[in-house]
Amino acid sequence: MAFLGPNGAGKTTTTEILEGFRVRDAGEVEVLGEDPAHADRDWRERIGVVLQQCRMTPQLSVRETLDLYAGYYRDPRSVPDTIELVGLGEKAGARAGSLSGGQQRRLDVAVALIGNPELLFLDEPTTGFDPTARRQAWEVIANLRELGTTTFLTTHYMEEAQALADRAMIIARGEVVAEGRPSELGGREGDxxxxxxxxxxxxxxxxxxxxxxxxxxxxxxxxxxxxxxxxxxxxxxxxxxxxxxxxxxxxxxxRPSLEDVYLRLTGQLDHDPPPGKAALG
Structure with missing residues (x-):
């Protein structure tokens, strides 16, 4: 699932509520059958999270970092398998502080995967990447499908959503304005x-x-x-x-591109939301 929206639309707020990191003001939320606000350790071991900015201990190697985080879980993934999955096999012994930006992001994903989660949250994982690094990150994310891992991807790159998502949701001013397969979003298939x-x-x-x-x-x-x-x-x-x-x-x-649909739908809510519609902020 790709979660799309302009800056300030409420993407991060919504994602943090789903992850259980932010208390909601109202409404009901259910993730993997439970309310994230009251979830216990068992539920938290079923999710993985990659924040917009992650900081690993720079002195630890890639392998040592994953060994450390694997110790927090009762049934972690294999460290060597996880390193290979994210494409860091040649950097397993390298210190985290010596990795390039793209490699550090791969390590972030590896840490999120080490607990063998059913659901992985990726919050704008390729922001600031050059095109080459972004494509490499896409390969890593695409590989997660082979694991049967559901991915919730927050992004403002339309081509990223098009390449990686089976379904997409567009949010503007805290309101969901479209949801469906990228090819159908906003009536695109029939346009x-x-x-x-x-x-x-x-x-x-x-x-x-x-x-x-x-x-x-x-x-x-x-x-x-x-x-x-x-x-x-x-x-x-x-x-x-x-x-x-x-x-x-x-x-x-x-045909209208996903970006065309995105701009049209978010442009409809450039002003105040309709009466009775509360924004997520």
Whole structure:
């Protein structure tokens, strides 16, 4: 599950309530069959948590760090297996303080996994990473599926949610505005595709084929139009361009991306929430 939302939307507050680290003001919460606010040690051993910022003892090696945390659990995962799972096999003897940022984040995930949790919370695990480190972190998270571990991923990277999540939820101002499979979110699967291309010099929207001109708008020098009949419209547009010897630069037909849906849904709540809707903060 990916949990998406802009800064200040309530992602961290909600996640901390689910983890049992924050007392809620009202309402009911159930995680793995229990209320996190009143959960005991048995419940806490069933979850793993990777916070936005984790600090390991820099003098301890990767192996020593995991040996230390494994001692807190009654039935921990194998330390060597966990090290391999997160891709730190070659760094098992290296001190935590000598690891790169991406490697330290892998160690954070390893510590969260050492208790063999059923549910793993990842709070914006790749924030601040360069693209290479982010992709490497994705590989680690994707490997968790093989363990049967459910992952609750908080992120504001749309491509991260698209790559890793079976389901996604979007929150804005403390209110859930959409939930479902990433491909379906916000009615995305049924949305018409959008056609775009650079408007040829000397032409206006009224010069375009009638089927397209009725739906088109101009944005930054490019024509954009949502098409209910994409095949027929493209056929008409191609014939129109060939007759006039026009090249349609930047011609593209695409479905709304997860980012498009995210921006549309969160933009709807840029102002005050509707009456009676309390924000999580």
């Amino acid at each position: 018409p595709p959008t056609l775009s291309f650079v408007l040829p010099l000397g032409l206006g929207l009224s010069d375009l084929p009638s089927r397209l001109a009725a739906r088109a708008r101009l944005r930054g020098g490019s024509v954009e139009a949502a098409l209910d009949e994409p095949a027929a419209t493209l056929h008409e547009l191609s014939g129109w361009a060939l007759e006039r010897g026009i090249e349609l630069e930047g011609l593209e037909l695409r």
